Amino acid sequence: MTLLDVAQRAGVSVATASRVLNGGDRVPRPELQERVKAAADELGYTPNAQAQALAKSSTNVVGILVHDIEDPYFAAIANGVMRAADERNLLVMMASTFRDSDREIAYLSSLRAQRARAAVMIGSRRTDSESLARTATEVETFLNSGAGLALVSQSGMPAHTVEPDNRSGSADLARELVGLGWRKFAVLGGPETLATARDRRDGFVAGLAEAGLQPVAVVAGDFTRDGGYAAAEQLLDRQADVDCVFAVNDVMAVGAMSALRARGVDVPGRLGVAGFDDIATLRDVWPGLTTVRLPLEQMGRRALELAIEGGDATTETFKAEVVLRESTARG
Amino acid sequence: MTLLDVAQRAGVSVATASRVLNGGDRVPRPELQERVKAAADELGYTPNAQAQALAKSSTNVVGILVHDIEDPYFAAIANGVMRAADERNLLVMMASTFRDSDREIAYLSSLRAQRARAAVMIGSRRTDSESLARTATEVETFLNSGAGLALVSQSGMPAHTVEPDNRSGSADLARELVGLGWRKFAVLGGPETLATARDRRDGFVAGLAEAGLQPVAVVAGDFTRDGGYAAAEQLLDRQADVDCVFAVNDVMAVGAMSALRARGVDVPGRLGVAGFDDIATLRDVWPGLTTVRLPLEQMGRRALELAIEGGDATTETFKAEVVLRESTARG
DNA sequence: CTGTTAGCGCTTTCAA
DNA sequence: TTGAAAGCGCTAACAG
Numbered sequence: 069m070t071l072l073d074v075a076q077r078a079g080v081s082v083a084t085a086s087r088v089l090n091g092g093d094r095v096p097r098p099e100l101q102e103r104v105k106a107a108a109d110e111l112g113y114t115p116n117a118q119a120q121a122l123a124k125s126s127t128n129v130v131g132i133l134v135h136d137i138e139d140p141y142f143a144a145i146a147n148g149v150m151r152a153a154d155e156r157n158l159l160v161m162m163a164s165t166f167r168d169s170d171r172e173i174a175y176l177s178s179l180r181a182q183r184a185r186a187a188v189m190i191g192s193r194r195t196d197s198e199s200l201a202r203t204a205t206e207v208e209t210f211l212n213s214g215a216g217l218a219l220v221s222q223s224g225m226p227a228h229t230v231e232p233d234n235r236s237g238s239a240d241l242a243r244e245l246v247g248l249g250w251r252k253f254a255v256l257g258g259p260e261t262l263a264t265a266r267d268r269r270d271g272f273v274a275g276l277a278e279a280g281l282q283p284v285a286v287v288a289g290d291f292t293r294d295g296g297y298a299a300a301e302q303l304l305d306r307q308a309d310v311d312c313v314f315a316v317n318d319v320m321a322v323g324a325m326s327a328l329r330a331r332g333v334d335v336p337g338r339l340g341v342a343g344f345d346d347i348a349t350l351r352d353v354w355p356g357l358t359t360v361r362l363p364l365e366q367m368g369r370r371a372l373e374l375a376i377e378g379g380d381a382t383t384e385t386f387k388a389e390v391v392l393r394e395s396t397a398r399g
Numbered sequence: 400m401t402l403l404d405v406a407q408r409a410g411v412s413v414a415t416a417s418r419v420l421n422g423g424d425r426v427p428r429p430e431l432q433e434r435v436k437a438a439a440d441e442l443g444y445t446p447n448a449q450a451q452a453l454a455k456s457s458t459n460v461v462g463i464l465v466h467d468i469e470d471p472y473f474a475a476i477a478n479g480v481m482r483a484a485d486e487r488n489l490l491v492m493m494a495s496t497f498r499d500s501d502r503e504i505a506y507l508s509s510l511r512a513q514r515a516r517a518a519v520m521i522g523s524r525r526t527d528s529e530s531l532a533r534t535a536t537e538v539e540t541f542l543n544s545g546a547g548l549a550l551v552s553q554s555g556m557p558a559h560t561v562e563p564d565n566r567s568g569s570a571d572l573a574r575e576l577v578g579l580g581w582r583k584f585a586v587l588g589g590p591e592t593l594a595t596a597r598d599r600r601d602g603f604v605a606g607l608a609e610a611g612l613q614p615v616a617v618v619a620g621d622f623t624r625d626g627g628y629a630a631a632e633q634l635l636d637r638q639a640d641v642d643c644v645f646a647v648n649d650v651m652a653v654g655a656m657s658a659l660r661a662r663g664v665d666v667p668g669r670l671g672v673a674g675f676d677d678i679a680t681l682r683d684v685w686p687g688l689t690t691v692r693l694p695l696e697q698m699g700r701r702a703l704e705l706a707i708e709g710g711d712a713t714t715e716t717f718k719a720e721v722v723l724r725e726s727t728a729r730g
Numbered sequence: 731c732t733g734t735t736a737g738c739g740c741t742t743t744c745a746a
Numbered sequence: 747t748t749g750a751a752a753g754c755g756c757t758a759a760c761a762g
Contacts, residue, residue, distance in 0.1 A: 070738090070739055071741095072739080080748080081749045082740075082741090082749090082750095083741080083748070083749060083750080084747090086741060090741085091742090094747070095747095096747065097747065097748090100748085114508065114511050114512050114544070115512055115739085116453070116514065116738085116739050116740070117509075117514070118450075118452040118453045118738085118739080118740095119449075119453050119738070119739035119741090120739080120741075122447070122453055122738090122739080122740075122754045122756090123739075123753085123754055124754085125754065125755095129492075136478070137468065137477055138474045138478040140471065140474070143469045143471070143474045146468055147467070147469040150468065150493070150495050151495075154494070154502075159494075159513070160493055161460075161490055161491060162481070162491055162493045163485070163490075163491065164481050164482075164485070171485075178490060180445050181446055181447065181448040182449070182490070183447065183448070209443065322683045325683065325685075347680075349471055349681065350680065352656065352657045352684065353684050353685065354656075354685050401756085402757095403756095411733085412733045412734075413755090413756075414732070414757080415731090415733075417756065417758090418732090421757085422758090426731095427731065428731065428732090446755085446756080447754085447756070449755080449756095450756045450757090452738090453738045453739065453754090453757090454737085454755075454758080455738085456739095
């Protein structure tokens with residue numbers, strides 16, 4: 069069923085049919101409108117979006133790139149992007165890159181081929197890899213193609229950026245924990261090359277410094293549940309004299325808590341534990357995890373807005389807020 | 400930059416250019432291939448996917464519909480679909496319907512407009528609503544348009560179906576729990592109109608019946624964390640004589656555990672708790688949640704395969720497996 | 731093996 | 747207001 073079929077059935081030209089069914093410009097006389105609409109649904113007509121896109125050379129598709137949609141952090145941000153897209157009647161194409169920059173680049177170029185209106189890239193990249201440069205190149209190409217782009221948690225790209233205030237969020241956390249009476253801290257950091265992980269660690273260290281403290285131990289680990297588990301084990305093996313552990317994200321913190329439990333270490337009795345993100349799905353763990361809340365959905369929404377609006381690259385920072393729960397309660 | 404530009408620069412026809420850059424059919428002589436490729440990347444040519452789709456009247460786009468991507472159950476299945484799509488070089492369009500069938504129908508029709516090759520609908524619908532019939536109609540329209548379709552956890556539609564074995568999974572769970580020594584059960588069911596929730600409850604009740612038992616209490620609630628929380632509170636208010644609680648999904652179970660904790664009810668000391676799904680993000684809760692594991696990612700993968708393959712509507716059932724953890728351990 | 735050319739379905743000037 | 751017709755960029759017969 070094409071527009072031509074509809075037009076013929078309604079006894080009008082395709083131009084007229086187009087105008088009543090889709091067009092925003094001049095509207096035909098009511099009587100014709102009726103006829104066309106009637107013909108359209110008798111025939112079960114559905115416009116061919118590809119053809120429309122080709123003719124108008126513009127689409128209503130936006131892209132989302134995440135590292136892993138099963139990670140609740142990405143899911144929460146993606147949810148914000150999708151809601152914002154839905155409100156604007158935009159269709160969303162999503163891909164998981166699994167932290168593989170080749171996949172990422174390939175997908176960005178697919179979006180270009182699709183003539184996507186805009187894209188949102190979620191999550192930070194490793195700083196060490198030369199592939200970061202290749203990504204940057206593709207980012208520029210993407211922007212030069214006329215599409216909009218915003219990145220969440222990844223600065224240094226020539227596009228709009230939405231960032232949580234990782235440093236001051238974890239500095240605040242450090243202050244609060246010190247205020248609670250904790251003194252001997254360990255940091256379970258993510259990979260050294262991940263800016264988000266580094267910023268959270270550094271912010272925390274800076275916060276401690278204000279109180280004249282410094283971390284007793286810093287253990288690097290993967291930015292995942294298993295990374296947190298392994299880092300906690302390592303910490304225990306070192307037998308460091310620690311009373312509170314800060315893991316740079318909630319997922320790691322929960323992994324760490326499992327490791328501690330397996331080793332019979334009471335939380336918060338013998339060790340306090342804190343995380344970062346305030347993942348909704350993890351709000352019911354026990355003991356309740358002290359963390360730093362990020363407005364993840366909001367950040368996603370805003371990223372889409374910026375990407376759609378286009379314009380000069382700007383950076384917006386979202387404030388983080390400490391949430392104290394039982395995992396750092398002092399006896 | 401169009402194919403014509405490339406062709407001219409390489410001194411060949413568009414047909415030739417098309418053949419070397421995209422076409423799968425006859426390949427031009429090596430020398431020309433070189434020239435075309437060179438021209439293409441000097442010009443930074445990217446094919447226009449819309450134009451290709453229009454010319455070939457076929458795309459490499461597939462759709463995914465979820466109720467809510469932030470719900471880890473959907474995220475896990477969607478992840479499977481996306482991986483399978485990635486392997487086949489398919490692009491994924493995703494939308495959250497928030498259990499609104501109008502959104503669902505609208506999105507299905509957008510996918511039709513996009514000439515999507517296939518779609519996967521994840522999650523079960525309510526059985527009571529007349530909107531189910533409207534969905535069924537759109538499903539047929541979708542299939543008649545020539546696209547493939549598979550549903551996960553929703554039977555009764557004229558398309559491929561992938562289903563977890565909810566009934567026997569929860570019957571198994573019931574048997575295991577009885578084997579552990581639990582006797583006085585409460586079921587925190589989802590909405591009566593949700594087939595998945597009903598099947599899990601019924602399966603559990605059937606499993607109990609084998610041991611000559613029947614649930615002391617059945618409380619309906621929303622299929623969410625808050626639903627579980629509220630249902631548990633209600634259960635406590637009734638002061639029913641219960642020793643073990645089965646919530647029809649993990650998210651509800653975790654909500655219920657929080658409610659119990661808030662009321663000072665020890666798990667599993669005073670009350671055992673079990674869930675269903677084995678959500679990865681919740682594997683670290685404490686006490687570890689006894690549940691029924693579903694191969695969510697696998698189900699997603701398979702759904703995509705079926706959707707792509709097309710053919711007559713088939714139903715595939717995936718076995719569920721009981722996972723006993725601390726939340727139902729007997730003192 | 732390569733080029734010509736007629737569409738794919740729709741939008742959008744440009745005339746009428 | 748309505749219609750005719752020229753593309754949008756690419757593919758796929760069909761010739762050569």
